[in-house]
Amino acid sequence: MTTRIPEAEWRRLSTLKPVALERLCNRILEELMLVAQSEDTSHERYLSIFKLIQDRDKQIALAFDGLSRSNALFKLTEMRRENLLTDQEFAEFSDETQRIVSRML
Template sequence: MSSVPEKDWKLFRKLQEELTAKACELVFNKVENITNDRVDKEHQSYLDLYSLIESEDAKIAEMFNNPTRNSVLLKIAYLKKYGVLSNEQLQLFSEETQEFVNRMLD
């Protein structure tokens, strides 16, 4: 895979903190759904929570761990796939990057 254009790399780095916060907030919302509905099923809720954290941690890694210019196209695609990157944010990237992401998600 070729590296992302410089403009897109800089944009990704600029958006990274905001996107990380949004990804975490989405996880917290899922955690709240589990914890708010745990009465009389505490153990199952714990197991569900543990499973959720494992799967969400894997997604966070796909989206954010060790971003390089050679891996950031996939990271952008994962951000879009997992609902962290909005359509408006995707449109800020180059047409080339948008096309790559759309091909990956089709």
């Protein structure tokens, strides 16, 4: 996606990025705790945690790594796909941006 979002929306997305990343990290940590507390063997739990971290690292990269104005719509779409933004936060973007993201979903 090479379409640039308006400057004001770029600033808003930049302020929402750490909030959304924190939400995703909390979700991942909760998943990890469930795996760590399972009744599987220690080795099975370790392997599950290792795979989960690898998978979630890809998820983090897709939504957050290399955020720039030229890929902001794609990153915003990923944040929305992962339910990392509230409806109220998403509503702060223009109708056009919301339409583009909705189509990309």
